[in-house]
Amino acid sequence: MTKKIWIGLVISxxxxxxxxxxxxxxxxxxxxxxxxxxxxxxxxxxxxRDRSVxxxxxxxxxxxxxxxxxxxxxxxxxxxxxxxxxxxSYMAYFVESxxxxxxxxxxxxxxxxxxxxxxTHAEKFHGTVIDDPFTMDE
Amino acid sequence: MIINIYTxxxxxxxxxxxxxxxxxxxxxxxxxxxxxxAMSLETKSKFEERGYLVFLLACMxxxxxxxxxxxxxxxxxxxxxxxxxxxxxFGVTQILxxxxxxxxxxxxxxxxxxxxxxxxxxxxxxxxTSPLARRNLCFLLVACGVLLADSIADISYVLRMKPxxxxxxxxxxxxxxxxxxxxxxxxxxxxxxxKILFVLxxxxxxxxIALLFLLLSKKWLSFxxxxxxxxxxxxxxxxxxxxxxxxxxxxxxxxxxxxxxxxHHCIYCFMGKGVVPDAPVMLGLFVIGTFAIGWMxxxxxxxxxxxxxxxxxxxLKKVNGLSAFCLLASLMMVTIHLIFT
Numbered sequence: 001m002t003k004k005i006w007i008g009l010v011i012s013x014x015x016x017x018x019x020x021x022x023x024x025x026x027x028x029x030x031x032x033x034x035x036x037x038x039x040x041x042x043x044x045x046x047x048x049r050d051r052s053v054x055x056x057x058x059x060x061x062x063x064x065x066x067x068x069x070x071x072x073x074x075x076x077x078x079x080x081x082x083x084x085x086x087x088x089s090y091m092a093y094f095v096e097s098x099x100x101x102x103x104x105x106x107x108x109x110x111x112x113x114x115x116x117x118x119x120t121h122a123e124k125f126h127g128t129v130i131d132d133p134f135t136m137d138e
Numbered sequence: 139m140i141i142n143i144y145t146x147x148x149x150x151x152x153x154x155x156x157x158x159x160x161x162x163x164x165x166x167x168x169x170x171x172x173x174x175x176a177m178s179l180e181t182k183s184k185f186e187e188r189g190y191l192v193f194l195l196a197c198m199x200x201x202x203x204x205x206x207x208x209x210x211x212x213x214x215x216x217x218x219x220x221x222x223x224x225x226x227x228f229g230v231t232q233i234l235x236x237x238x239x240x241x242x243x244x245x246x247x248x249x250x251x252x253x254x255x256x257x258x259x260x261x262x263x264x265x266x267t268s269p270l271a272r273r274n275l276c277f278l279l280v281a282c283g284v285l286l287a288d289s290i291a292d293i294s295y296v297l298r299m300k301p302x303x304x305x306x307x308x309x310x311x312x313x314x315x316x317x318x319x320x321x322x323x324x325x326x327x328x329x330x331x332x333k334i335l336f337v338l339x340x341x342x343x344x345x346x347i348a349l350l351f352l353l354l355s356k357k358w359l360s361f362x363x364x365x366x367x368x369x370x371x372x373x374x375x376x377x378x379x380x381x382x383x384x385x386x387x388x389x390x391x392x393x394x395x396x397x398x399x400x401x402h403h404c405i406y407c408f409m410g411k412g413v414v415p416d417a418p419v420m421l422g423l424f425v426i427g428t429f430a431i432g433w434m435x436x437x438x439x440x441x442x443x444x445x446x447x448x449x450x451x452x453x454l455k456k457v458n459g460l461s462a463f464c465l466l467a468s469l470m471m472v473t474i475h476l477i478f479t
Contacts, residue, residue, distance in 0.1 A: 005463045012423070012467035016474035019416035023398070023479060027413070034309055035399045035407050036225055104225040104307045 033061035034105070041084055042101050042111075045077040059094070060107035063133045076134040080113035081121075089134040093118035097127025109133065140220050144213040145296050151206055152292035155285055158199050163282035165192045170275045189271065193259060196278055200252040203285055206292065207245040208422070213296075214238075215410040221301040227406035228308035237295045244291060248284040250429050254436040255281045257453060261441040264449040273440055308404040312389070319389040319403060332390050339387035342380045343469050349373040350431075350462035354455065370438075377431040384424060396475050420471045427464030430457050 029038045032046075032054040044062035046054045049072055056062035059078070066073065076089040093112045099121075101107045109130070112118040118129055139145065169189050214227040221230050231238045255277050262270035311317065323331040349369060352358060361369070393408045394400050396417070408417050434457050441450040 002459065005459060008463050009467055009470065012419070012471055013474065015416050015419055016471040017478070019414060019471075020475055020478040022415050023413070030399075030413060032399065033401070034225065034307065035397055035402055035404075035411065035413055103223050103304070104229075105309075 029055045031055065031057035031061050033057075033065050036104065041079060041081060042107075043079050043086075045086070047074045047077060048072050049074045058102040058105060058107035059109040059111065059133060060102065060105045066134055070136055073136065078111045080117075081110055082112060082114070082117050085113060087113050089132050092132070094130045094132060095122045095127045096130050097122060097125035099125040099127075139297050140217055140299055140301065142216050144209070144216040145299075148206070148209060148213050148292060149296050151202060151209070152289045152296070155199055155203050155206075156289040156293065158195060159203075159282050159285040159289060162192065162196055162199060163279065163286065165189075166196075166275050166278045166282060170272070170279065189275075193263075193274075193278075196281075197256060197259065200256060200281060200285065203288070204249050204252050206288070207249045208418075210241060210245055210292075211409065217299070217301065218410075222304040223307065224305050225307045225407070226404060227410050228311065228404055229305040231406075232305040233301065233303060234295060234298060237291065237298070241288075241291050241295060244284065244288050246425070248281075248288045249425075250432055251281050251284050253429060254433050257433055257437055257457065258440050261437065261446050261449050261453060265446045267445065269443060269445045270441060277440065308406060309402065312404040313401055317403065319386055323386050323390065335383065335387045336391045338383050339391075340469075342376060342383055343465060346373065346376050346380055346431075347462055347466050347469070349376065350458055350465070353458050354462065373431065374435060377428060381428060392472060392476070396472075396479055398479060414475065416471065420468050420475075423464040423468035423471070427461045427468060430461030430464065433457050434461070 029043075030036065031038055033056055036057050038055050038057045042058050044056040044059060046056065046062060046066065048054065051074075054065065056065065062076065066076070077086050078089050078092050079086055080092070091113070093115055095110045095112065095118050096108050097110060099108065099110065101110065108127075110118075110121055110127070112121065121127060122129055169192065211227065214230045217230040218224050218226060221233060224230055224232075231242075255274070258270060258274055258277055262268050262274050312319070320331075323335055327334040349372070352369065353373075358366070388408075389403050389405055393405060394402055397408060397413045399413075408414060409421065434454055437450055437454055437457065441453075
């Protein structure tokens with residue numbers, strides 16, 4: 001092989017390793033279901049039994065993954081849309097309304113820590129309070 | 139029409155190549171008709187001198203036009219935030235789907251033909267009497283035809299593109315169990331098609347790279363003409379078979395692993411979202427490596443005569459080296475990602 005080919009191969013290895021390093025250390029969190037960016041206000045974290053965490057961009061994506069993998073899940077953490085505070089899903093109020101949080105998957109489920117916030121949202125955007133979509137059967 | 143820097147540059151390049159390509163087509167056709175009666179070597183040389191500007195113009199336009207292919211995907215990516223519901227380029231392709239499909243087919247074809255023409259022109263230019271001038275003119279007519287179709291389609295698409303409808307996410311096409319990228323290999327290889335595809339991907343690529351390096355080695359000179367033919371033809375066949383194998387393996391096996399999204403098979407997300415930042419380099423290397431095999435075939439078919447043989451053989455070695463390098467680099471990059479991601 002000529003010197004040029006060797007140099008080219010070394011460069012391509014460096015580029016590939018750079019890509020791997022970027023993916024591992026620099027990239028901002030992406031939805032573990034569809035790969036889109038995770039907006040902090042709609043973030044859903046699924047904590048697995050091995051304590052690792054999977055992040056999702058919307059309730060829709062998290063539920064899709066949850067449905068097929070509930071046996072490995074420890075608990076689910078959601079974000080209160082009003083204050084941006086992370087809470088366990090069983091403590092949150094979920095409202096399905098006309099307001100879309102993610103146009104890609106048409107997610108209309110909103111999360112609130114306070115019952116009053118949930119009711120206000122439901123009234124304002126013609127929604128209803130729904131059950132926790134992350135309920136696990138014991 | 140969506141106005142941004144990508145569409146403006148695309149339109150500018152398309153309009154320039156449409157006008158100059160039209161002129162080039164006319165000039166090449168005229169030269170070719172005149173060429174039919176000009177048989178003597180002196181006249182051919184004189185004619186080549188006259189046609190120098192036409193060929194120079196062709197070189198410039200075709201080189202610029204070749205860049206329109208990657209630029210097209212940059213443009214599609216720039217439309218993603220504008221189209222309601224689009225998560226990646228796939229969503230954009232749902233608007234004017236027939237136009238996008240046509241463009242996605244004609245762009246690689248035009249890239250291949252234009253690259254082939256530029257190589258043939260290089261050979262002809264290196265010979266003192268331009269023995270391939272007539273053949274190059276005929277080839278230029280074909281290249282101009284593709285260039286004109288490509289430019290018109292570009293202009294039509296950019297001007298008609300309006301993000302007025304909501305589109306679906308790529309998961310509705312790429313991640314469903316009945317996706318074509320899974321059904322076709324499953325029909326051929328059965329239920330365990332993913333494993334078979336993965337093995338085939340490495341096997342075929344390694345065979346192809348080995349054959350390409352064999353052509354570059356000194357041992358190649360000791361081969362008989364018959365064995366040389368067998369090797370070259372088998373390389374061409376392996377090269378063609380490699381295209382669907384790589385595409386299906388990428389979609390079914392490699393892309394989900396590299397994106398760390400085990401259920402997501404979208405090639406557009408892989409290319410354009412920056413999840414795997416060097417993905418365009420991997421794909422680009424594979425495309426150039428594969429096209430280079432085809433360009434070697436074009437050089438063999440069109441540029442082999444007594445006068446141009448040394449130049450053609452020298453160029454063939456270079457293109458061969460380029461192909462071997464690109465395919466090997468692409469394979470190595472994919473492997474590094476698979477190991478470390």
